[in-house]
Amino acid sequence: MGLFDIFRKKKVEVTSETSENTVESKTNQDNSERLEPTTSNDSQEAESGHSVTEELTSDNFPQVTETEKISESEVALEPMPEPEVVEQQIYNKGLEKSRTGFAARFNKFLANFRSVDEDFFEALEETLVGADVGFDMAIKISDDLREEVKLENAHRQEDVRDVIIKKMVDMYEADGVDEDATMHFNVNGTTVILLVGVNGVGKTTTIGKLSTKYQQQGKSVLLAAADTFRAGATKQLQEWGARAGVPVVAGKEKADPASVVFEAVTKARDEHYDILFVDTAGRLQNNVNLMQELEKMTRIIKREVPGAPHEVLLVLDATTGQNALQQAKLFKNSSDVTGIVLTKMDGTAKGGIVFAIRNEMHLPVKWVGFGEKASDLREFKPEEFIYGMFKDLIA
Numbered sequence: 001m002g003l004f005d006i007f008r009k010k011k012v013e014v015t016s017e018t019s020e021n022t023v024e025s026k027t028n029q030d031n032s033e034r035l036e037p038t039t040s041n042d043s044q045e046a047e048s049g050h051s052v053t054e055e056l057t058s059d060n061f062p063q064v065t066e067t068e069k070i071s072e073s074e075v076a077l078e079p080m081p082e083p084e085v086v087e088q089q090i091y092n093k094g095l096e097k098s099r100t101g102f103a104a105r106f107n108k109f110l111a112n113f114r115s116v117d118e119d120f121f122e123a124l125e126e127t128l129v130g131a132d133v134g135f136d137m138a139i140k141i142s143d144d145l146r147e148e149v150k151l152e153n154a155h156r157q158e159d160v161r162d163v164i165i166k167k168m169v170d171m172y173e174a175d176g177v178d179e180d181a182t183m184h185f186n187v188n189g190t191t192v193i194l195l196v197g198v199n200g201v202g203k204t205t206t207i208g209k210l211s212t213k214y215q216q217q218g219k220s221v222l223l224a225a226a227d228t229f230r231a232g233a234t235k236q237l238q239e240w241g242a243r244a245g246v247p248v249v250a251g252k253e254k255a256d257p258a259s260v261v262f263e264a265v266t267k268a269r270d271e272h273y274d275i276l277f278v279d280t281a282g283r284l285q286n287n288v289n290l291m292q293e294l295e296k297m298t299r300i301i302k303r304e305v306p307g308a309p310h311e312v313l314l315v316l317d318a319t320t321g322q323n324a325l326q327q328a329k330l331f332k333n334s335s336d337v338t339g340i341v342l343t344k345m346d347g348t349a350k351g352g353i354v355f356a357i358r359n360e361m362h363l364p365v366k367w368v369g370f371g372e373k374a375s376d377l378r379e380f381k382p383e384e385f386i387y388g389m390f391k392d393l394i395a
């Protein structure tokens with residue numbers, strides 16, 4: 001089953017689940033309406049002009065009634081949602097801005113639809129570029145659609161919309177056929193994971209989140225604060241380390257980052273840590289010194305732990321749109337990037353960047369950040385992403 005079919009299936013399942021829930025909640029509402037006392041707190045509040053809650057003291061605190069006790073035990077028996085459902089909810093929430101942004105652009109484009117002519121393709125390209133799917137992909141989609149018989153026969157807005165979204169999903173799927181989005185671990189010793197990227201994209205935060213996750217899975221984790229460039233970076237990493245219960249190897253401010261890496265990598269290897277995360281400094285990506293610094297660190301890591309680094313994760317800030325794509329190109333050329341962490345997806349209306357990264361970079365997105373908390377970093381799931389992005393657009 002292709003990605004688009006999975007997306008359609010998900011949509012049908014969720015729509016029918018939602019309508020069942022609506023019937024159920026309507027029934028509950030009907031019952032509760034009948035049980036509701038005639039004088040509610042709200043009306044008391046409205047009459048007295050101030051909150052009832054404020055007047056509660058230990059003396060007049062209401063006793064739990066028999067009915068409330070029953071409903072509490074009912075709540076306790078309620079089944080926990082399936083992990084896939086939880087994941088879908090997280091993606092839906094995290095992609096809210098992108099989804100509404102894309103839907104607004106797309107609906108505007110469709111509202112002007114009269115016929116499939118040259119103007120139509122021009123407007124489509126503009127819409128796609130505006131949604132940050134990347135220039136190359138926008139042109140490719142538009143070119144492919146010119147050959148599409150189904151589009152030629154489409155007369156209604158809904159048909160046009162379905163053909164275009166199916167094309168986007170199919171193309172996205174085809175571009176990712178050889179992509180390996182799994183994390184690679186060293187089976188014979190310490191796994192070394194390097195995080196690279198420009199200033200402020202979320203490297204330190206991502207290390208904090210990943211170390212919390214792996215620590216909770218029972219792995220022993222060590223952090224290396226090799227960002228000696230920015231004052232405060234080491235402290236920030238130490239704070240995450242303390243929260244996750246993970247030790248941090250740090251050097252003095254402005255110390256040679258390579259010396260911190262050397263100390264950390266030998267400690268991790270000799271003391272048999274499962275994972276070492278290396279936080280690097282993020283100056284401008286075209287800064288030659290930064291690239292040389294990264295190369296030096298990588299040489300030391302390779303020398304001390306053969307086969308390392310096992311992952312070089314490039315962190316990109318999704319809110320920077322096409323700028324993130326430029327950064328990806330530069331880093332890909334000068335370091336052995338194995339995957340991408342796309343942060344701040346919660347704060348962008350430009351989720352289309354995921355399409356551009358796959359289409360133009362052929363680098364797998366391995367993780368996505370939907371917020372600042374440790375649990376907001378999620379493994380990248382293409383199905384959830386496609387669903388979260390387009391669910392409002394397909395009937």
Ligand SMILES: Nc1nc2c(ncn2[C@@H]2O[C@H](COP(=O)(O)OP(=O)(O)OP(=O)(O)O)[C@@H](O)[C@H]2O)c(=O)[nH]1
Nearest residue numbers: 199200201202203204205282343344369370371372
């Ligand atoms: N909303 C949101 N904020 C995030 C996310 N990831 C990181 N941030 C925030 O982005 C800001 C920068 O994150 P850092 O981890 O300091 O970035 P950095 O790449 O280490 O920065 P430098 O050390 O300057 O290179 C912080 O305020 C983070 O809380 C995310 O997924 N969503």
